[in-house]
Amino acid sequence: MKTRYLVGLFSALLLCSGLAYAHPHLRLAYQLQPLLVNGALQGFHISWQMDAQNSLLVRENIDLNQNGLLDADELQAFADGNQSLMQPYNYFLTLEDGQSSLPLLFAVSNFSARDGGRGFQGGVYLEFDVQLAQPLSHNQALLQMQDPTWYIGFMPRMGQVLAADSECSSDITREKRQTPTQGEQEVQRIVVQCAKGAAAQPNAQVSPLNEPINGDKS
Numbered sequence: 001m002k003t004r005y006l007v008g009l010f011s012a013l014l015l016c017s018g019l020a021y022a023h024p025h026l027r028l029a030y031q032l033q034p035l036l037v038n039g040a041l042q043g044f045h046i047s048w049q050m051d052a053q054n055s056l057l058v059r060e061n062i063d064l065n066q067n068g069l070l071d072a073d074e075l076q077a078f079a080d081g082n083q084s085l086m087q088p089y090n091y092f093l094t095l096e097d098g099q100s101s102l103p104l105l106f107a108v109s110n111f112s113a114r115d116g117g118r119g120f121q122g123g124v125y126l127e128f129d130v131q132l133a134q135p136l137s138h139n140q141a142l143l144q145m146q147d148p149t150w151y152i153g154f155m156p157r158m159g160q161v162l163a164a165d166s167e168c169s170s171d172i173t174r175e176k177r178q179t180p181t182q183g184e185q186e187v188q189r190i191v192v193q194c195a196k197g198a199a200a201q202p203n204a205q206v207s208p209l210n211e212p213i214n215g216d217k218s
Helices: 009-017 052-062 072-092
Strands: 026-037 040-050 093-097 106-115 124-136 140-145 152-156 169-179 183-193
Touching: 026 124, 026 140, 026 183, 040 052, 040 140, 052 072, 052 124, 072 093, 072 106, 072 124, 093 124
Parallel strands: 026 152
Antiparallel strands: 026 040, 040 124, 093 140, 106 124, 140 183, 169 183
């Protein structure tokens, strides 16, 4: 008889929220891999590394066969459960055209979880592909990852927005914003530029809303 249960990411947050009132309760260290096809930006592969405390909590609760390992089916079940919870929030992601600042519609696919082990760069990872509805030929995109509830905090992994093998450049700006219920919180704006020989320039503004504003619900 299985005595352990499968928990979703939000369920873990509810458990943690009883331990402290400070925000965030979960920290996700992100890294982006731009997806280029024939020189045009098609989207991004996004990787989220869960912090050590929450990775341990998840690890203890999704090992349903209690073999001390996170098997592929357990990880995918965890990912599937969390994807349905994240869909109404558009995966905490806002994308805009780097030149016009217009919203970019996108679809999410290949949502999965993986076990990075117990080392410094270990933990439980959530990863997915973001496919733009229309590719960007000028290849500059503005991104914002923001949880409107402030329960989740986002930061670049090891201070690097882009994966090490990316040929693109990035820039990140931060600003403090006063929220109605959570006090002063930090908002990050990410600029990714994939034009050859060009550097990212954070000269356009991501929509200053406290919640995602575009993307699909699938």
